[in-house]
Amino acid sequence: MTTYWCERAWLGPADGVREGVAIGVTGDRIASVETPAAPSPGAVVLQGLVVPGFANCHSHVFHRALRGRTQSGSGSFWAWREQMYAVAERLDPDSFRRLARATYAEMATAGVTAVGEFHYLHHGPDGVAYADANEMGHAAVAAAREAGLRITLLDTCYLSAGFGSPVRGVQRRFSDGDADGWVTRVEQLTAAYAGASDVVVGAAIHSVRAVPAGQLRTVADWADRRESPLHVHLSEQPAENADCLAATGRTPTMLMAEHGVLGPHTSVVHATHLGPEDIAVLGDCGVYACLCPTTERDLADGVGPSRALVTAGAVLTLGTDSHAVIDMNEEMRAVEMDERLISLRRGTWHADELMTAATSNGQSSLGFLGTSGLVVGGRADLVCLRTDSARTAGTGGDAQTAVFAATAADITDVVVDDSPVVTGSRHMSLPEAARDLDAVVGEILAAS
Amino acid sequence: MTTYWCERAWLGPADGVREGVAIGVTGDRIASVETPAAPSPGAVVLQGLVVPGFANCHSHVFHRALRGRTQSGSGSFWAWREQMYAVAERLDPDSFRRLARATYAEMATAGVTAVGEFHYLHHGPDGVAYADANEMGHAAVAAAREAGLRITLLDTCYLSAGFGSPVRGVQRRFSDGDADGWVTRVEQLTAAYAGASDVVVGAAIHSVRAVPAGQLRTVADWADRRESPLHVHLSEQPAENADCLAATGRTPTMLMAEHGVLGPHTSVVHATHLGPEDIAVLGDCGVYACLCPTTERDLADGVGPSRALVTAGAVLTLGTDSHAVIDMNEEMRAVEMDERLISLRRGTWHADELMTAATSNGQSSLGFLGTSGLVVGGRADLVCLRTDSARTAGTGGDAQTAVFAATAADITDVVVDDSPVVTGSRHMSLPEAARDLDAVVGEILAAS
Numbered sequence: 063m064t065t066y067w068c069e070r071a072w073l074g075p076a077d078g079v080r081e082g083v084a085i086g087v088t089g090d091r092i093a094s095v096e097t098p099a100a101p102s103p104g105a106v107v108l109q110g111l112v113v114p115g116f117a118n119c120h121s122h123v124f125h126r127a128l129r130g131r132t133q134s135g136s137g138s139f140w141a142w143r144e145q146m147y148a149v150a151e152r153l154d155p156d157s158f159r160r161l162a163r164a165t166y167a168e169m170a171t172a173g174v175t176a177v178g179e180f181h182y183l184h185h186g187p188d189g190v191a192y193a194d195a196n197e198m199g200h201a202a203v204a205a206a207r208e209a210g211l212r213i214t215l216l217d218t219c220y221l222s223a224g225f226g227s228p229v230r231g232v233q234r235r236f237s238d239g240d241a242d243g244w245v246t247r248v249e250q251l252t253a254a255y256a257g258a259s260d261v262v263v264g265a266a267i268h269s270v271r272a273v274p275a276g277q278l279r280t281v282a283d284w285a286d287r288r289e290s291p292l293h294v295h296l297s298e299q300p301a302e303n304a305d306c307l308a309a310t311g312r313t314p315t316m317l318m319a320e321h322g323v324l325g326p327h328t329s330v331v332h333a334t335h336l337g338p339e340d341i342a343v344l345g346d347c348g349v350y351a352c353l354c355p356t357t358e359r360d361l362a363d364g365v366g367p368s369r370a371l372v373t374a375g376a377v378l379t380l381g382t383d384s385h386a387v388i389d390m391n392e393e394m395r396a397v398e399m400d401e402r403l404i405s406l407r408r409g410t411w412h413a414d415e416l417m418t419a420a421t422s423n424g425q426s427s428l429g430f431l432g433t434s435g436l437v438v439g440g441r442a443d444l445v446c447l448r449t450d451s452a453r454t455a456g457t458g459g460d461a462q463t464a465v466f467a468a469t470a471a472d473i474t475d476v477v478v479d480d481s482p483v484v485t486g487s488r489h490m491s492l493p494e495a496a497r498d499l500d501a502v503v504g505e506i507l508a509a510s
Numbered sequence: 511m512t513t514y515w516c517e518r519a520w521l522g523p524a525d526g527v528r529e530g531v532a533i534g535v536t537g538d539r540i541a542s543v544e545t546p547a548a549p550s551p552g553a554v555v556l557q558g559l560v561v562p563g564f565a566n567c568h569s570h571v572f573h574r575a576l577r578g579r580t581q582s583g584s585g586s587f588w589a590w591r592e593q594m595y596a597v598a599e600r601l602d603p604d605s606f607r608r609l610a611r612a613t614y615a616e617m618a619t620a621g622v623t624a625v626g627e628f629h630y631l632h633h634g635p636d637g638v639a640y641a642d643a644n645e646m647g648h649a650a651v652a653a654a655r656e657a658g659l660r661i662t663l664l665d666t667c668y669l670s671a672g673f674g675s676p677v678r679g680v681q682r683r684f685s686d687g688d689a690d691g692w693v694t695r696v697e698q699l700t701a702a703y704a705g706a707s708d709v710v711v712g713a714a715i716h717s718v719r720a721v722p723a724g725q726l727r728t729v730a731d732w733a734d735r736r737e738s739p740l741h742v743h744l745s746e747q748p749a750e751n752a753d754c755l756a757a758t759g760r761t762p763t764m765l766m767a768e769h770g771v772l773g774p775h776t777s778v779v780h781a782t783h784l785g786p787e788d789i790a791v792l793g794d795c796g797v798y799a800c801l802c803p804t805t806e807r808d809l810a811d812g813v814g815p816s817r818a819l820v821t822a823g824a825v826l827t828l829g830t831d832s833h834a835v836i837d838m839n840e841e842m843r844a845v846e847m848d849e850r851l852i853s854l855r856r857g858t859w860h861a862d863e864l865m866t867a868a869t870s871n872g873q874s875s876l877g878f879l880g881t882s883g884l885v886v887g888g889r890a891d892l893v894c895l896r897t898d899s900a901r902t903a904g905t906g907g908d909a910q911t912a913v914f915a916a917t918a919a920d921i922t923d924v925v926v927d928d929s930p931v932v933t934g935s936r937h938m939s940l941p942e943a944a945r946d947l948d949a950v951v952g953e954i955l956a957a958s
Binding site for chain 1: 612
């Protein structure tokens with residue numbers, strides 16, 4: 063049994079921040095929470111503000127290679143996608159694993175204890191399967207384990223380039239031919255991680271563009287039977303809505319609803335361009351709405367109706383998506399800040415709500431049940447933020463400090479399932495992650 | 511003569527980033543720039559990406575006490591202002607100086623080498639002048655000097671609560687009675703810093719709300735005669751526009767134009783809610799447009815027409831204003847990101863333009879002429895950013911890295927006028943600034 067003594071800890075929206083909190087851990091679970099408490103002999107002392115582990119619910123890990131590389135011209139989301147595809151084309155299991163490992167290490171130093179990897183880079187060049195058709199998926203899992211994170215591998219069905227258009231170019235690496243082919247492969251993947259407590263295999267539908275309507279239910283049914291997470295990109299760009307309406311006469315939301323995609327295990331990612339009926343349906347289904355604000359800034363997606371979705375019944379979660387930024391504090395803050403920019407009102411979201419979105423809501427959406435914050439029975443994830451940095455000094459040390467003042471650079475300690483992954487702001491097992499990342503990005507970009 | 515050897519340096523929009531740059535300094539000026547160059551014996555070696563000093567063109571330094579303290583309720587800009595006034599009410603020259611010193615130290619660690627302090631907290635409680643009527647201004651200058659920054663004290667004329675409304679409550683501390691009273695006091699202030707190379711006394715008009723139309727020209731003429739910077743808040747909130755139209759039949763821009771406020775030494779701050787005619791006039795006058803994007807997020811101001819202003823003829827500068835965030839890298843990035851959120855297009859602003867805005871444009875707007883970047887004759891300000899952090903690794907090390915990947919936490923070294931102010935990410939003369947800030951904020955908030 064480990065005991066952690068926290069100078070301050072955020073115990074959830076009801077209890078807020080308390081001073082002097084002793085957290086006892088048995089196995090990978092929190093066994094006791096006492097406050098006020100003095101540090102006991104042998105306790106691991108965490109100076110600062112301790113919060114639960116962040117769940118990064120939407121990751122395309124290989125996009126990290128594009129940070130700082132796609133900002134030199136003007137253009138659209140679709141022009142950016144061409145640059146992203148050029149990277150996707152060059153990755154092999156080894157370079158993908160190295161890139162993923164260093165990127166997950168960056169996430170760990172930012173307080174992420176579980177990642178949802180929206181994984182569609184399945185096959186080799188020209189779409190030829192590797193000897194193990196899940197070799198790329200295994201590389202993602204191995205990378206997460208090396209970086210000390212839990213992973214939900216959201217294995218993504220991707221079958222078409224658009225409505226009625228077959229995959230082309232690099233997209234052939236994404237496709238399993240049809241949804242039945244996807245099921246066959248994912249069954250093998252699931253079997254490989256049966257019983258693992260640090261890996262969940264979930265399902266994903268890339269988008270209504272990428273999976274024909276008639277095959278949506280095959281993926282949704284697979285997820286339903288297993289009660290596994292099901293993630294989908296939804297209405298990130300106006301063009302997706304227009305194409306879907308033209309092809310099917312329905313919005314992406316309505317099309318997904320009609321084919322059984324939307325339910326309480328479903329996460330809809332972005333959910334930016336929605337009408338009132340879409341919002342009502344998503345709320346009625348009780349979906350998770352996964353916003354990725356720093357990516358939605360970077361890709362010029364716009365600002366989604368976060369409050370309206372939650373008022374309707376959806377549950378907010380967060381992700382760093384393209385990894386233009388990996389900073390869950392900034393991600394929380396950005397939900398509220400971007401809402402202010404378009405509503406011209408302050409305080410749509412309160413700090414406690416955003417903390418809940420980034421931690422327990424997110425962990426639940428990834429299928430890591432029982433991880434509901436710093437409470438008895440919760441998973442033993444602890445993230446410690448400095449309250450004495452240039453950024454956080456004088457800001458009160460409560461949830462507002464975590465959401466509205468701190469950045470990832472303020473995170474000193476990260477414990478995942480009772481293992482110390484980050485100490486003194488350094489990743490313990492991958493101290494050279496940044497150098498490794500630099501090297502692998504160099505290789506990938508040179509290999510044109 | 512000092513020689514700095516930079517692993518990489520950004521030499522401006524035309525030359526971009528070069529590897530191996532030797533910068534020779536004589537006095538406070540750059541005397542030579544050579545590239546490619548090897549490090550010479552005795553050179554100060556700066557590993558990473560060196561950029562010119564940032565100019566933080568709009569600061570209300572005491573607002574730093576509010577970071578993380580005003581986010582618990584919903585509301586408007588005007589509700590926030592009540593909380594800000596409660597702090598303004600409690601400050602005295604000593605607490606103001608300590609708060610300012612620690613906040614300027616935070617700026618220095620973020621690469622700021624010159625600050626424009628929009629200073630209106632002139633008098634004592636109930637508006638009674640201190641023995642030296644400029645005691646609070648002197649406190650700001652002393653604080654900047656202790657933190658190693660140059661300062662442009664933008665002494666602010668503030669005479670009314672609104673159109674036709676006298677100052678009330680804490681606003682009495684801001685007022686000199688009339689514009690002639692402001693001139694008398696500012697003349698004394700100017701005399702006190704005659705010949706100083708690190709202090710510029712400039713003028714400010716708080717806003718069209720705070721200076722009656724008939725007195726605008728008195729302040730503008732004073733600035734004109736001295737060719738000093740003149741800063742004004744402009745159209746930050748829709749209510750200001752509505753009130754101005756109702757009272758005068760003109761927009762704030764048109765009213766200021768009519769009274770001689772707008773010229774090439776004028777900085778209009780925020781410039782958020784403008785019509786096409788306003789933009790045309792501001793461009794024709796060649797004003798500086800000082801955007802404060804992280805504050806404009808925080809205060810729910812909205813997103814200003816930055817590109818339209820510059821296309822019309824204005825010059826972009828940046829400020830951290832309320833200091834909800836002090837991070838010039840984020841400030842640069844936010845101009846483009848927030849534009850993307852409302853235009854749904856990428857690439858309105860390029861990294862080189864945003865770097866120019868944050869450095870040479872800003873230094874010029876503050877009256878520090880000759881500070882035009884890393885060129886012969888430029889002021890000897892150097893800011894070094896890590897290119898091997900979790901955030902910046904693999905991002906290419908060019909201007910995109912500075913604008914789209916780095917944060918203030920990546921700044922390792924800051925040289926101001928050839929003096930090493932920050933080394934190894936630590937403020938050399940004020941290593942305990944964060945602790946001091948915590949203490950003084952605690953005192954101020956407790957003194958209710």
